[in-house]
Amino acid sequence: xxxxxxxxxxxxxxxxxxxxxxxxxxxxxxxxxxxxxxxxxxxxxxxxxxxxxxxxxxxxxxxxxxxxxxxxxxxxxxxxxxxxxxxxxxxxxxxxxxxxxxxxxxxxxxxxxxxxxxxxxxxxxxxxxxxxxxxxxxxxxxxxxxxxxxxxxxxxxxxxxxxxxxxxxxxxxxxxxxxxxxxxxxxxxxxxxxxxxxxxxxxxxxxxxxxxxxxxxxxxxxxxxxxxxxxxxxxxxxxxxxxxxxxxxxxxxxxxxxxxxxxxxxxxxxxxxxxxxxxxxxxxxxxxxxxxxxxxxxxxx
Amino acid sequence: xxxxxxxxxxxxxxxxxxxxxxxxxxxxxxxxxxxxxxxxxxxxxxxxxxxxxxxxxxxxxxxxxxxxxxxxxxxxxxxxxxxxxxxxxxxxxxxxxxxxxxxxxxxxxxxxxxxxxxxxxxxxxxxxxxxxxxxxxxxxxxxxxxxxxxxxxxxxxxxxxxxxxxxxxxxxxxxxxxxxxxxxxxxxxxxxxxxxxxxxxxxxxxxxxxxxxxxxxxxxxxxxxxxxxxxxxxxxxxxxxxxxxxxxxxxxxxxxxxxxxxxxxxxxxxxxxxxxxxxxxxxxxxxxxxxxxxxxxxxxxxxxxxxxxxxxxxxxxxxxx
Numbered sequence: 001x002x003x004x005x006x007x008x009x010x011x012x013x014x015x016x017x018x019x020x021x022x023x024x025x026x027x028x029x030x031x032x033x034x035x036x037x038x039x040x041x042x043x044x045x046x047x048x049x050x051x052x053x054x055x056x057x058x059x060x061x062x063x064x065x066x067x068x069x070x071x072x073x074x075x076x077x078x079x080x081x082x083x084x085x086x087x088x089x090x091x092x093x094x095x096x097x098x099x100x101x102x103x104x105x106x107x108x109x110x111x112x113x114x115x116x117x118x119x120x121x122x123x124x125x126x127x128x129x130x131x132x133x134x135x136x137x138x139x140x141x142x143x144x145x146x147x148x149x150x151x152x153x154x155x156x157x158x159x160x161x162x163x164x165x166x167x168x169x170x171x172x173x174x175x176x177x178x179x180x181x182x183x184x185x186x187x188x189x190x191x192x193x194x195x196x197x198x199x200x201x202x203x204x205x206x207x208x209x210x211x212x213x214x215x216x217x218x219x220x221x222x223x224x225x226x227x228x229x230x231x232x233x234x235x236x237x238x239x240x241x242x243x244x245x246x247x248x249x250x251x252x253x254x255x256x257x258x259x260x261x262x263x264x265x266x267x268x269x270x271x272x273x274x275x276x277x278x279x280x281x282x283x284x285x286x287x288x289x290x291x292x293x294x295x296x297x298x299x300x301x
Numbered sequence: 302x303x304x305x306x307x308x309x310x311x312x313x314x315x316x317x318x319x320x321x322x323x324x325x326x327x328x329x330x331x332x333x334x335x336x337x338x339x340x341x342x343x344x345x346x347x348x349x350x351x352x353x354x355x356x357x358x359x360x361x362x363x364x365x366x367x368x369x370x371x372x373x374x375x376x377x378x379x380x381x382x383x384x385x386x387x388x389x390x391x392x393x394x395x396x397x398x399x400x401x402x403x404x405x406x407x408x409x410x411x412x413x414x415x416x417x418x419x420x421x422x423x424x425x426x427x428x429x430x431x432x433x434x435x436x437x438x439x440x441x442x443x444x445x446x447x448x449x450x451x452x453x454x455x456x457x458x459x460x461x462x463x464x465x466x467x468x469x470x471x472x473x474x475x476x477x478x479x480x481x482x483x484x485x486x487x488x489x490x491x492x493x494x495x496x497x498x499x500x501x502x503x504x505x506x507x508x509x510x511x512x513x514x515x516x517x518x519x520x521x522x523x524x525x526x527x528x529x530x531x532x533x534x535x536x537x538x539x540x541x542x543x544x545x546x547x548x549x550x551x552x553x554x555x556x557x558x559x560x561x562x563x564x565x566x567x568x569x570x571x572x573x574x575x576x577x578x579x580x581x582x583x584x585x586x587x588x589x590x591x592x593x594x595x596x597x598x599x600x601x602x603x604x605x606x607x608x609x610x611x612x613x614x615x616x617x618x619x620x621x622x
Binding site for chain 2: 008009010011035049065066067068069070071072097111113263264265266267268269270271272273274275276277278282283288
C-alpha cells in the first residue's frame with residue numbers, strides 16, 4: 001500500500017504556480033503537485049482538465065464538474081522539481097481545450113492525473129551516446145529525458161525540428177559544438193540545453209544562419225555519419241509523421257530507435273482501450289504499454 | 302424540535318439492494334469505462350466504498366482486436382468512442398483478471414457480447430460461474446460492431462436471446478437496451494417477458510465526427526457511440542419510457558447516460574432508475590463516485606428524505622392538454 005502511494009498514479013488537484021508563453025504557439029505551465037513531482041520520471045506524462053475548479057468547490061455541485069470539453073489533455077513533463085513539489089509542462093495550443101488551458105492563472109486549482117505510462121531508465125539506453133530527436137510537443141519531454149541521461153553519464157545530443165524559429169519552445173544561443181557535424185562547429189542551440197552543456201542542432205523549414213535547413217532528418221543524417229565509440233541510438237518524440245520519418249531513417253541505417261508516441265486518450269490509465277496504436281503484436285495502449293515503444297514494433301500506417 | 306426536523310439531521314442512507322446485491326450506493330460503474338477494475342485500482346487511494354457495483358468491460362467468447370484507431374473523438378460536452386469490443390476473450394479474462402476482484406470491496410457484474418445467441422450463452426455461463434460475479438449484463442446494444450444492436454432492435458430476437466441465456470446462466474441477468482429507438486418500451490416488455498431480471502437503459506447513441514480537411518470520418522471505425530453529459534436529457538427520457546413498462550412488472554431499471562453529479566443521479570432515480578451507471582464521468586475524475594455520492598446525499602437532505610430508494614420513480618409529470 002505504501003509502495004503504491006509513493007509511485008501513483010494520483011488523480012488529484014494541483015495548484016497553478018505560473019504560466020507564461022514559450023515561443024509563439026506554446027505555453028509553459030508550472031503546477032504545484034508534490035505527489036506527482038515526487039515520482040515522475042522521463043518521459044512519462046500526465047493528463048490535465050481544461051477547466052479550473054471553481055473557487056468554492058463543494059463536492060458535486062454542478063459548476064465543479066467539467067462539461068465541455070470533457071476529456072483531460074495528455075501533456076509531457078518539461079522540468080520536475082521533486083524538492084519543491086512542482087513541475088513544468090510545455091504545451092502547444094492546438095484546439096479549444098489547450099486554448100482554455102492558457103486561461104489558467106496562478107492560484108487556480110485544476111484536476112490532474114499522473115504520472116502515467118512507462119519511463120526510460122538510463123540503463124535501457126545501452127549505447128554511450130543518445131540522439132534525442134523531436135519537435136512540437138515532443139521536445140519538452142526530450143529535454144526532461146536529456147537531464148536524466150546526462151546525469152547517468154551518457155553523451156546526449158538533442159536534434160530539434162520546427163517549421164520556423166518563433167515556434168521553438170525556448171530562445172536559442174550560439175554554441176560551439178563538442179562534436180562538429182556536417183562541417184559546422186558553431187550552431188544555434190536551445191538555451192536551456194546549452195546551459196547544461198548539451199549539444200543541440202535545430203532544423204528549420206527555411207534557411208536561417210546557424211540552423212539546419214529542411215526536415216529534422218537533415219541534421220540527423222549528418223549525425224549518423226559520425227563515429228561513436230560505445231555506440232549510438234535514437235530516442236524520438238514528436239508529431240507522429242515526424243516520429244515516423246525518424247524511425248524509417250533509423251531502420252535504414254540500422255540504428256536502434258526508441259519512440260515516444262502520442263495518441264488521443266480517454267481514461268489514460270489502461271481501462272478504455274481508446275489510445276491504441278498498431279504494433280506487430282496487435283493494438284497496444286499508448287497510456288500503459290507506452291508511450292515508450294521500440295520503433296521496430298510499430299506498424300506505421 | 303419536531304420529529305421531522307430531527308430526521309433531516311440524520312445522514313441519509315444511500316444503501317440499496319439490486320438483484321440480491323447489497324450496494325453501499327446506487328452508483329454502478331458502467332461497462333467499458335472501468336476496465337476490469339484492476340487498471341483503475343492502480344490509482345492511489347481509490348476508494349470503492351462509494352461504488353455500489355462495477356460492470357466489467359464486455360467480454361466475448363473469442364478474443365477481439367477491436368476497431369482501427371483513432372477510437373475517440375471529443376464532441377460538445379461528450380465524446381464518441383469506437384473501441385469495437387476489444388478484449389482478450391472470456392477464458393483469458395477469467396484466468397488472468399477475475400482473481401484480482403476479491404481485492405476490491407464492491408460487487409462485480411459481468412458484461413457479455415457476441416455475434417450469436419450461442420456466443421452470448423456460452424460466455425454468460427462461463428463468467429457467471431465465477432464466484433466474484435454477481436450478475437451478467439447482456440450488451441445487446443454495442444453500436445461499434447457489426448450486428449452489435451441486432452438483438453436490441455427486434456423484440457422477438459431480444460426475447461429469444463434472453464430466454465436462451467436465462468435457461469443456462471446461474472446468476473441474474475440484466476438486458477442492456479439500445480437507447481433512442483421508438484419502440485424501446487416494446488423491447489423492454491419483450492425482455493421482461495423472456496425472463497430478464499433487470500434492464501439497463503440505455504447505451505451510447507450512434508454518431509459521427511467528420512475531419513473536414515481530409516473529408517473523412519475522424520474515427521477509424523467511421524461511426525462511434527456518443528456518451529457524456531451531452532446525452533443526459535435523452536437518457537433521462539429513455540429511462541422514463543423503460544420505467545413505464547418495467548414498473549408494471551416490478552422489474553428494476555438501471556439508468557445510464559451522462560451522469561456527472563449527484564443531481565444528475567437524482568434525475569435518473571426520479572425518472573425510475575433504482576441504480577445509476579457512471580461511465581464517461583470517470584475520465585474526468587477517477588474518484589468521481591465519491592463526489593456523486595456526496596451530491597446525492599445533499600439532495601436527499603434538501604428533500605427531507607432518509608433513504609435514496611424512497612425517491613425512485615417519484616417523478617410527477619406535468620398536466621398537458
